[in-house]
Amino acid sequence: MKTEVKKAGKKDTETEILKAAKKIFIAKGYDGARMQEIANEANINKAMLHYYFRSKDALFGKIMEEAVHIMADTLIPSFTNEGSVMEKLERIVTNYIDVVSKNPHIPLFVLSEMSRGQALFQNQLKSKMMENGTMPAFFHQIIEEQQQGKLVAIPPQHLILTVMSLIAFPFIAKAVFIEMLDIPEQSYTAMMEERKAIVMDILKKSFLIN
Amino acid sequence: MKTEVKKAGKKDTETEILKAAKKIFIAKGYDGARMQEIANEANINKAMLHYYFRSKDALFGKIMEEAVHIMADTLIPSFTNEGSVMEKLERIVTNYIDVVSKNPHIPLFVLSEMSRGQALFQNQLKSKMMENGTMPAFFHQIIEEQQQGKLVAIPPQHLILTVMSLIAFPFIAKAVFIEMLDIPEQSYTAMMEERKAIVMDILKKSFLIN
C-alpha cells in the first residue's frame, strides 16, 4: 500500500507554493499580496496556484492556518504541562520568544489579518486554545493560587493580557521601534533574548506573593 | 484680510472626505481601501477625492499624519512636563489609555501600515518623538534616577518597551482577545479603565526602588 508516492513534481511544487505564499502574504497582507507575485516567487505559472489551491482565499487560509498552528502548538503545551502558574508562565515566555524570534512577522500578521476580517480564523484560534479546556483550566488554577495567597488577586484575564503584552508587543512594534530609537536589527534580536529574564522578573515582582 | 472665507461647500466637503477616508483606511488598510468606497461614505463623486487630495497615496498620507499626530501630541507633553520618571510614566499611561480608548483602532493601524511600508511615516513619527530632544532627555533622566538608586537598573529601551507593551497591546489584540475569551465589547472598555491602575502597579513594583 503506497500512500505517499505522489507523481513527480507534485509535493515539491505544492511546498514551494506554500513557502512563497507565506513570504508574500506575511510581507504584504492579504489585500497587498498578488497571485502573480507569489507565482514568481515560487518559479511557477500563476495557473498552478489555482490548480493546487483553488483560490486566493483558500491559499491564504492555508497560510493563516499554519501561523495559528505554530502559535497555538507552542503555547498550549506550556499551559497544560504540570507546574505552578509561575512555572507555566516561565515556559510560555521562553517558548513564545524562542518561536517568534524565528518567525518575527507572525504576531503582527495574525493580529492585523484577524482584526480586519473573517471570524473564520478567530474561531480557529479560539477553538485551539479552548479545546481540552486548556484556558478554563489555567484560569481556574490562577484563582486557586490566588486563594492560597500565592498570587496577587488580579482578574485572570488581566494577568493573561499582561503576559501576552510583554512578550508579543516587542515583535509587533519592532519595525517602528528600531526606527524610532535607532536600534540596529541585530541588537534588537539580542534584546529579545534579554527580554525573557526581564519579563519573568516583572511577572514575579508584580504577581508573586513573598 | 479674509484668510479663511472659503467658497460654500469647500471646507465641509474636505472634512467629510477626511472623515470617510479615516474610517475606510483604518478599517481596511491602505491596500484594502477603495477610493469608490470612500466616496460613497462621504456621499460625493469619486472625482472629488482627487480634486481635493490628488491621489490615494496623498489622501492616505493625510490620515496617517493625523493618526501619528494624535499619538505624538498625547505622549510628548507627558514626557516633557516636569516630574520624576514614575510621575511621567503615570501621565503617559493615563493619557495614552484615554486617547486610544476614543480611537481604539489607531495603534494597530499605525503599526501595521508602518511595518508594511514606506519609511516616510516612520520618519515622521521618529522626528516627532525626537524633536526638542524629548526622548534623549527622558532616557537621560531614567539613567540619572537609576544612578541615584531610585529606579532599578534596567536598560532604558527595555523600560520604554515595557510601558508601551502594557498600554498598547491590549488595544492591538482587542478583537482577537475578546473573541478568544468571550469577553463582551463593553466589559473590555471597562477593563481598559482598570488597566491604568494595574499597569502603574506593575511598573512601580518592577522598577521603583523602596
Add this chain to the structure above:
DNA sequence: TGTTAAATTAACCAGTTGGTTAATTATTTT
C-alpha cells in the same frame, strides 16, 4: 446682473487582478 472662478459630476480610460481554458508536456499505469 453678468462675468469669472470654483465645485461637482458622469462618462471614460488604461492598467491590473483573480481566475479560466484549451492545448501541451510529463508521468503512471496497463
Add this chain to the structure above:
DNA sequence: AAAATAATTAACCAACTGGTTAATTTAACA
C-alpha cells in the same frame, strides 16, 4: 509502447481600480 492521467503553460477574460476629462452646476464678485 500505448493509453490514461496528472502537471504545466500561454493566452485569454471579465471585473475592478485609481485616475482623468470635458461638461455642468453653483457660488463669488465687480
